[in-house]
Amino acid sequence: MNIQPAKPFEASAWLNTDTAITLESLRGKVVLLEAFQMLCPGCVSHSLPQAMKVRQLFNEDDVAVIGLHSVFEHHEAQGSKEALAAFLHEYRLSFPVAIDKQSANGQLPVTMNSYGMRGTPTTILIDRQGNIRKHKFGQEDDLLLGAEIMALMSEATVPQETAKASTAPKDGCTDEGCTVPQNM
Amino acid sequence: MNIQPAKPFEASAWLNTDTAITLESLRGKVVLLEAFQMLCPGCVSHSLPQAMKVRQLFNEDDVAVIGLHSVFEHHEAQGSKEALAAFLHEYRLSFPVAIDKQSANGQLPVTMNSYGMRGTPTTILIDRQGNIRKHKFGQEDDLLLGAEIMALMSEATVPQETAKASTAPKDGCTDEGCTVPQNM
Amino acid sequence: MNIQPAKPFEASAWLNTDTAITLESLRGKVVLLEAFQMLCPGCVSHSLPQAMKVRQLFNEDDVAVIGLHSVFEHHEAQGSKEALAAFLHEYRLSFPVAIDKQSANGQLPVTMNSYGMRGTPTTILIDRQGNIRKHKFGQEDDLLLGAEIMALMSEATVPQETAKASTAPKDGCTDEGCTVPQNM
Amino acid sequence: MNIQPAKPFEASAWLNTDTAITLESLRGKVVLLEAFQMLCPGCVSHSLPQAMKVRQLFNEDDVAVIGLHSVFEHHEAQGSKEALAAFLHEYRLSFPVAIDKQSANGQLPVTMNSYGMRGTPTTILIDRQGNIRKHKFGQEDDLLLGAEIMALMSEATVPQETAKASTAPKDGCTDEGCTVPQNM
Numbered sequence: 001m002n003i004q005p006a007k008p009f010e011a012s013a014w015l016n017t018d019t020a021i022t023l024e025s026l027r028g029k030v031v032l033l034e035a036f037q038m039l040c041p042g043c044v045s046h047s048l049p050q051a052m053k054v055r056q057l058f059n060e061d062d063v064a065v066i067g068l069h070s071v072f073e074h075h076e077a078q079g080s081k082e083a084l085a086a087f088l089h090e091y092r093l094s095f096p097v098a099i100d101k102q103s104a105n106g107q108l109p110v111t112m113n114s115y116g117m118r119g120t121p122t123t124i125l126i127d128r129q130g131n132i133r134k135h136k137f138g139q140e141d142d143l144l145l146g147a148e149i150m151a152l153m154s155e156a157t158v159p160q161e162t163a164k165a166s167t168a169p170k171d172g173c174t175d176e177g178c179t180v181p182q183n184m
Numbered sequence: 185m186n187i188q189p190a191k192p193f194e195a196s197a198w199l200n201t202d203t204a205i206t207l208e209s210l211r212g213k214v215v216l217l218e219a220f221q222m223l224c225p226g227c228v229s230h231s232l233p234q235a236m237k238v239r240q241l242f243n244e245d246d247v248a249v250i251g252l253h254s255v256f257e258h259h260e261a262q263g264s265k266e267a268l269a270a271f272l273h274e275y276r277l278s279f280p281v282a283i284d285k286q287s288a289n290g291q292l293p294v295t296m297n298s299y300g301m302r303g304t305p306t307t308i309l310i311d312r313q314g315n316i317r318k319h320k321f322g323q324e325d326d327l328l329l330g331a332e333i334m335a336l337m338s339e340a341t342v343p344q345e346t347a348k349a350s351t352a353p354k355d356g357c358t359d360e361g362c363t364v365p366q367n368m
Numbered sequence: 369m370n371i372q373p374a375k376p377f378e379a380s381a382w383l384n385t386d387t388a389i390t391l392e393s394l395r396g397k398v399v400l401l402e403a404f405q406m407l408c409p410g411c412v413s414h415s416l417p418q419a420m421k422v423r424q425l426f427n428e429d430d431v432a433v434i435g436l437h438s439v440f441e442h443h444e445a446q447g448s449k450e451a452l453a454a455f456l457h458e459y460r461l462s463f464p465v466a467i468d469k470q471s472a473n474g475q476l477p478v479t480m481n482s483y484g485m486r487g488t489p490t491t492i493l494i495d496r497q498g499n500i501r502k503h504k505f506g507q508e509d510d511l512l513l514g515a516e517i518m519a520l521m522s523e524a525t526v527p528q529e530t531a532k533a534s535t536a537p538k539d540g541c542t543d544e545g546c547t548v549p550q551n552m
Numbered sequence: 553m554n555i556q557p558a559k560p561f562e563a564s565a566w567l568n569t570d571t572a573i574t575l576e577s578l579r580g581k582v583v584l585l586e587a588f589q590m591l592c593p594g595c596v597s598h599s600l601p602q603a604m605k606v607r608q609l610f611n612e613d614d615v616a617v618i619g620l621h622s623v624f625e626h627h628e629a630q631g632s633k634e635a636l637a638a639f640l641h642e643y644r645l646s647f648p649v650a651i652d653k654q655s656a657n658g659q660l661p662v663t664m665n666s667y668g669m670r671g672t673p674t675t676i677l678i679d680r681q682g683n684i685r686k687h688k689f690g691q692e693d694d695l696l697l698g699a700e701i702m703a704l705m706s707e708a709t710v711p712q713e714t715a716k717a718s719t720a721p722k723d724g725c726t727d728e729g730c731t732v733p734q735n736m
Contacts, residue, residue: 407638407639407642408642409642409643412596413597441638442634442635442638442641442642444632444634444635444638445632445634445635445636445637445638445639446635446638448628448629450626450628450629451626451628451629451630451635452629453629454591454625454626454628454629454630455591455629457626458591458592458593458626458730459593546642
């Protein structure tokens with residue numbers, strides 16, 4: 001993967017924060033961006049608890065954890081801010097969450113599309129300079145993620161390429177994750 | 185617990201079945217009635233997968249598995265039939281589910297109230313004669329539930345009292361379950 | 369599987385009991401016989417904790433739980449009574465355990481051989497009349513085992529055939545279980 | 553914790569390696585030293601699989617994983633090289649393991665004593681300069697351990713103090729770990 005600057009968060013609303021969060025305001029921190037859907041089983045059982053564990057383990061001055069609710073199916077069930085707020089409350093998820101802006105043509109939400117995400121969960125790591133350094137669709141191992149976050153924390157200024165290949169789950173919505181349909 | 189006849193299912197709608205299911209139509213079968221909310225973590229991680237395992241393990245002629253969506257909080261998030269349908273689809277839950285009828289005064293839903301349930305998940309076993317034989321709030325062990333279902337299957341006609349005490353979780357919405365607030 | 373009378377326990381020693389236990393002394397009870405090796409990963413992680421859970425859940429007057437240490441490999445590591453005693457102590461296993469008698473020719477231990485076991489773990493259920501009603505190599509589900517034990521408890525006197533097919537793990541020593549080599 | 557140079561490995565024998573491994577030969581690498589006993593439940597279920605995952609995740613040129621079999625109880629059951637070899641084989645543990653040398657007076661084994669370990673499992677991290685940087689009795693979280701290993705990998709030459717307090721399990725041999733008796 002070539003190192004690329006992260007794209008802006010295009011949110012229609014935010015939860016668990018008083019103000020919208022911009023990528024620029026996070027410059028200097030390592031950012032864990034966790035794209036999810038509240039009805040995605042692999043997100044609920046694995047990736048969201050993992051993101052919350054990252055929030056608890058690392059200092060907020062070093063590592064920002066941002067949720068991205070990228071609804072690409074079941075809009076009527078997952079689409080409202082109230083539903084998401086109830087979900088975050090019941091699952092004790094306290095980090096800021098952006099609701100990914102729906103596109104005008106009803107296809108993939110805007111941020112999901114600009115990041116080229118294939119489905120949920122997708123785990124993104126952004127370095128202190130604002131570059132994307134990890135993009136993984138599907139569930140990630142705790143030991144590896146902890147190591148990757150610390151590697152980015154240890155960097156001063158010059159980012160390097162990481163060679164980790166992502167193993168993608170099969171098509172459809174499985175325990176591993178939910179895949180964007182091919183025609184979207 | 186004294187043996188009591190099970191109360192009727194008061195449903196505003198049903199999913200995963202073409203027709204409404206009555207208690208009378210289940211006479212002669214052992215019935216597992218699983219009350220849940222789609223945003224209740226203990227239901228999603230434990231009790232609903234357990235109910236699905238019961239569905240797969242036992243013959244439909246012997247054991248009926250019925251879900252009861254008893255929403256007593258977060259109505260805007262959990263209250264629609266569309267949201268529940270999407271949830272059942274994503275979590276691969278294929279047994280019939282009744283949406284518990286909301287009461288006129290906005291308190292506990294009707295069936296939940298008539299059964300005296302304290303929250304979700306609640307696992308109810310009904311014997312071949314239509315009597316309630318188990319009422320457990322919170323998560324139940326697989327080994328015990330399997331034994332209890334088989335004990336009821338083995339019965340011919342005369343039900344006996346079971347002495348199993350239920351261990352209830354603490355107040356509030358924990359991993360164990362969601363408790364009905366005291367003022368409801 | 370045709371119903372067959374269980375074979376005698378051929379033990380060189382017993383632990384967790386003052387006296388040797390005979391099959392005859394258990395007549396009238398349902399018996400869970402759990403064959404294991406202390407260095408079999410699938411036994412340690414699944415089947416022995418499951419047997420202990422059965423011990424805790426059911427009444428000793430109804431259900432007997434008997435361990436059978438059937439060593440067919442690594443005799444120097446697993447073969448001593450002291451090693452087994454230490455193992456049972458550390459893993460908090462308190463039910464009686466028979467050390468399966470080694471055969472004169474150094475092949476499979478005697479009880480393992482007479483039961484036709486293919487490896488460890490093997491879970492055997494014996495009914496109140498002393499007949500084998502379940503023989504499963506590899507790990508078994510809690511819900512199913514609980515149901516099967518209760519089915520046998522519910523029987524009065526006349527045993528019936530059970531049709532449950534056993535799903536055997538692949539060859540070799542995996543997480544699932546340890547298989548007896550083909551030449552033994 | 554003040555930074556201290558790691559003490560030598562005092563081994564009576566080694567497994568999974570042709571030659572004895574010295575601390576000096578590991579200089580320049582981060583070292584994970586995992587002290588265990590083969591009959592310690594918390595070691596078997598958590599810490600040894602974790603050490604193996606570290607072995608698989610990190611490059612051998614960067615991170616060395618060394619097991620230390622520090623037997624302080626049940627010597628007759630755990631004390632032989634053959635028993636340990638069988639254990640490592642069955643649990644698929646392929647990293648080098650030192651058998652901690654028994655002391656002349658029959659107390660704690662020598663390396664365990666020189667490191668001041670309180671029981672098993674104990675997880676030790678040694679930096680590229682040969683200094684102890686982590687000493688944790690009991691089970692450790694994957695996410696944290698991954699981060700700590702990577703932090704040490706990222707260091708060039710000058711070690712810094714880490715402030716992580718270790719949370720010790722209670723006395724005795726629990727799922728968490730096995731504690732050295734107070735009189736040893």
